[in-house]
Amino acid sequence: MxxxxxxxxxxxxxxxxxxxxxxxxxxxxxxxxxxxxxxxxxxxxxxxxxxxxxxxxxxxxxxxxxxxxxxxxxxxxxxxxxxxxxxxxxxxxLPAGSTPLTPGHVAYLLQTAARTDVARQEALAEEFFGHAEAYDRLLITDDEAGCEAEFDHTAGECVWNQQAGVLSPGEQQVFPSGKLSVTAAEITVFSPEARLSGLTGTLALRGWPIVHRGADPADEPGQQRLFEALAPLVSHPVWLTVTGGVIEDVTAPDAAARPAAEALDALLGTEPLYRTIWELGFGINTTTEIIPANCGPNEVHGASHGVVNLGLGVTPTTRFALAFLCPRSSLLTPDGTPVLGARRAVRRGRMRRVSSASCGCH
Known part of the structure; x- marks a missing residue:
């Protein structure tokens, strides 16, 4: 080959x-x-x-x-x-240790990263942080599910992170680039007491889940079982009720979503640290498509106008770290202006434009 x-x-x-x-x-x-x-x-x-x-x-x-x-x-x-x-x-x-990556996955990620529009990422990041600085509160909505949560980022401590755009000397970044996020503390140091205390409401999880493991190869079978249990989320949403950055309830709106809801609920019962929302992420890489597998680099996937994702747990403090993509959710300002996500991707009808001379004298 x-x-x-x-x-x-x-x-x-x-x-x-x-x-x-x-x-x-x-x-x-x-x-x-x-x-x-x-x-x-x-x-x-x-x-x-x-x-x-x-x-x-x-x-x-x-x-x-x-x-x-x-x-x-x-x-x-x-x-x-x-x-x-x-x-x-x-x-x-390239985050290549915590989830399985085949040679084909690696080749695809290298090829799409070479086509990534870094200037567009810079512009999206500037616009995103401009909205975050202008408003104390942001809304996360899933119009199809009828779910909404509010995030007041002035409540408690939180840290904004940018893994997108052009690197400066002495900086490091995930590959492919294209993720913005807010965490409950420094992203590399998990604190069990830290939480996004300003996050309250209902969040809809749907799309490909990501299950990261730590360095112990003995965790691979458990990682695969958990991923398979959560895989119904690809087609069937599960709702999380969140208060002060802590998950209080997991709900399956239909029978097809029940296995994923039960698996997640069992995990929360076994390890309460998973109840804390550790990270709100926002994928803005509009070149890299979803790899239909348990694939860590999927976290940067931004569809056409950005994708909200949610992070629970951090290895090795927790056995696994979970990320849930929410491709039908939108991030909005309090007045309803779309910052990124599904609602921003909705196209309005174009105004009709006449390109020929209209005086009738030619």
Missing amino acids: SPLEITASDFGQFGEPSGTFCLVTDESGGKAIHCLPGRGYDRVLHLTLPDGQSLGELLDARVPADAHVLVACPGRFVTSPGPRELGGRKLSV
Whole structure:
């Protein structure tokens, strides 16, 4: 099988190509991917991350201080380097350890990331945060389900995160890029007491669920069972009643949704930490389509006008971390203006325009 050929300068999240582009893969990726420098890069450095070595150690030992670095190691849990190890490099990492990724998935994500409109992501992020700064409260609605929740982001502590747009030196980002979010504390440090206390109402979960596991391979069978139990959400919504950022009730509006509701309710009963809404996410990558599987990079999927998603739990504090895509939900300002989501995708009728001269004298 011929290796997948990619071009470094196609990946816009690194900004203006210059110097060295470094592709870091595992041993199998070394044979499966061939990276050309393209326009602006002097060279491509293709490295293998050995077992037992951290990404930070590899950067320190072998990667130029100002390099642009893309990491794609399926099946490998890659720990983010600290500020000293990262230095002035720009880093983008494919989340490839916590959910199964096939070689076909990796190839698709690399190809679509190369077509991602990073300038559009920057514009969407600026518009999104402009609305968040202008209003204390935002609404999350699912018009089809008749569900609505209010999020007052001035209540309690919360942290806004941007994994989208162009990287600056010393920054790191998920790959493909395209997610905005608000978390109950710093995204890398789970606090059992932290919660999005301003979130109250009813949320409709529907679409492909994502079940992340930790580094222990023994969790794989349980991860697969939980994903399969939640899979009815693809076609049948489940409703969450939330008060102060905590899930109080799980409801199945029809019989087909009941297995997913029962599985989620059982999980909440077994581990109360899952009841805390840890993250409200907003996928804005409008190029990458949903991969119909348990796939972590699905979190950046933005359809045509953004997708709301919900995060519960953080490994290793909880055995699994769950993300639920809500592609029929909308994020609105208090006056009903769509910020992103399904309601923004509704097209109004176009005004009729006459393109020919109308004076009748030609």
